[in-house]
Amino acid sequence: MSVQEKFQLYVYDGDYSLPSLDVECIKSILYTVVADVPVQVRILNNVKHCAFYSAPTFVHKNLLFKSFSETVLYLRTLNYNIDSNLSPKQCSETLAVSNLVQSKLKPVIEFVYWVDQRNCDEFTNVWFMKALPLPFNFIHTGKFKQKARDLIETLYPTETNLDLIKEYLNRTATDCLSILSTRLGASDYFFGLTPTTLDIVVYAHLAPLIKLPFPSNEINNIISMWPNLATFIKRIDAAYFPDLPKHSKYLKERERTTTSDDDVSYIAILILTVSATSLVLGFAFSRGIISSKVL
Amino acid sequence: MPLIDKISVELGAQEPWPKDVKLYQPYEVEQILLPDNANCLAVQAFLKMCHLDFQVEPRPNAEAMSPTLKVPFIKAGRFVTAELEGIVQFVNGKGISLTDKLDNEQKADMRAYMSLIHSVIEVAELYICWVDKETYNEVTSIRNGSIYPWPLNYIQNFAKRNQVIKKLKALEWYNKSIEEVFQEVENCCEALSIRLDGKNYFFEDNPTELDALVFGHLFTILTTPLPKSDLANIVRQHPQLINLVQRIEKEYFKKETRH
Incomplete structure (x- = not known):
């Protein structure tokens, strides 16, 4: 037991019944929950954690794994594998569909979080500023913004009009969501009755778009066109995160900022x-x- | 994908496939780079699979002429459309489609595998060409700079390299080691090989744009001599994929030369 107690996972804090606000962190947390890894989740909310770890970081003894894929590879060597029952064909599909989700929905998330000026100023930036300790909130939000802007710029090098980019992104998102919805069909999870890595990837990309109260978020309306995706998110919530508080930890502060004109x-x-x-x-x-x- | 494409798809639908369709791409022998060549070949394969006539028009500045700044692009009558996805939509708009017989789930599958190739193999090709020092010095810089006079070739190479590196950084590939890149390609080939599962094409007996895309990339990887031949070796470990590539080459490209 003493060996297992040393699993630690450093993540950004969660809110609005999300385990974390960062996609990669959600993936890592959900994987450890589904695979039943006895992990101690630590939140980057003090200077010490922020100074030594980036999120998500999985720590076991003196080994550090700084991304979801590395973490999964390591956990597999320790026999925490949630994909062991899949056939080779299903593994191949997992790789293809999770790549599709990553390449189509990640830009959408980055855009909604950081590039959309209103969302960034009124919600995302404010939230991260409150959630992280003082010097790091500026550093991290700055990095996030820069990364998001770089991604959007490299994807649409010929376009500078943000509204047009938003329209393209919404269109690719619609495409991707309809593919996911077709694949999921009426089943509980993508491959049978238990969640696999693919379910985790899809959850991590859809849940923030559904749950976070962005001032402007058209994707939420687009997602609601496919009710099976929304119930899929609720199913995972009920099974693995039943007791996350719905109300916000940082909402009170947020309300003050919205009425802070005086x-x-x-x-x-x-x-x-x-x-x-x-x-x-x-x-x-x-x-x-x-x-x-x-x- | 851009608005102009959407308009040209809608307007172009009324007209039949024009006779003087031209496919613009960089010079194949001395200029074109691995990822561009793969995409150009994929489009050529797709048009041949649809039995549509076109002429290849090599231009040194094809990249700058393209509406999305990516090669290849086609000019059909009054319309200009770039990249495989756009061209597939344009052709579908004229009532010609390779995916008529597929059900929704198969179409979803096809899109997923196409995005896998775009987001893994294509990015890996970019990485090898522009980040790997040996390949960059011996192949990429010489070929990319070949169309510019002396001081300009250095400037253009430098600018283009920075641009590619920025893209790789944004996609989180720049920090990967070359072994990790090869591992990603290996996983991707493995997945494709399993999906193919001994069939003639990915979806039974008729080729689709997915087959065209796989052919474009794998054929280019197999036939392009590079200082590091690891990519080609990875592909060669999957005989099913080699068979697919040879089948498509025989079916759609050999005939051309005989006529």
Whole structure:
């Protein structure tokens, strides 16, 4: 038991009944839950964790695995394999469909999270700023934004109009979702009665788009065109994350920021007053209206 | 995928396949690079599978002429369409389709495998061409620079390399070691080979655009001499895929030369 207790998984915090807000972290957490790995999930919410680990990092003794795929490969060597019952053909399909999901839905997620200005300013950025400790919230959000922008730029090098890019992305997402829906059909999971890696990948890419309260998110409406995908997400939630709180840990702060117009103007007034007085005093002082002897 | 393509698909549907269709691509002998060549060949194979006439038109600046900045692109009458997906849609718009007989699930399968090839084999080809130092110095820089005069070839190579590296970074492939890249390709070939499962084509007896795409990439990998022959060796370990490639070559490309 002492060996197993040393499994640790460092992830970004979750919210809105999501285990984490980061796609890769969701994958790692869900895999460990499904495969029954006795792992201790740690959240990047203090300076020490943030300084030493990136998310998701799987730690066993002194071995570090910094991505989902590495983690899965390592867990397989320890006999935590959830794909062991699949036929070679199903494994081949897993690889193909998870690649499809990754290549079509990842840009959509990056766009909705970080490139869409309104979502980023009003939700994503605010949330990560609150969830991470001080110096790291700037570093991580900066990195996220840069990465998302790079991805969108390399995918659409000829297009600069964000609305058009959004339309293309929505179209590819629609394509991909209809493929997933056809593949899933009426069954519980993609391959039979137990979830496999493919189910995990699909869940990790769909759940954030469904659950997070983005100010503008058209994908949510698109997903609701395929009810079997929505029930698929609910099925996994019920089976593996039954007791995640629905209400937000950071929502109260979020509400304050949305109604914080008054706060901002108070600060602005204060700054203006201070600068105006100092300007007047400085002018008076330099012209000798107030002499230094008086002061 | 772009709006213009959508319009040309809708408008072009009314017209039959014009006679003077031209397929623009870079010079095959001295200029073209592995990933571009694979995509050009895939489109050629697809058009041949549909029994549509076209002429290959080599241009040194084909890439810059293309509406999506990627080769190849076709000019059919008044319409210009680029890349395999766009061209497939354009051809489907004229009522010619290789996937009529497939049900929805098979179509879904086909799209998934096509995206697998785009997101693994194509990216791996880019990696080998532009990140691997040996291949870059001996093949890529010389071929890519061949159409420019002296100082410009260095500048163009430099700019293009930065652009590709930026793309690989965004796709999270740049930090992979070359062994990891080969492993990805190996997994992908394995998956394709299993999916093929001894059949003539991926979907029973008739070829689809997936077969065209697989042919384009694997044939190019097998026939392009590179300083590192690992990619070709990986493909050679899968006799089923080699058979598929040879079958398509015999069926659709050999006839051409005899006529």
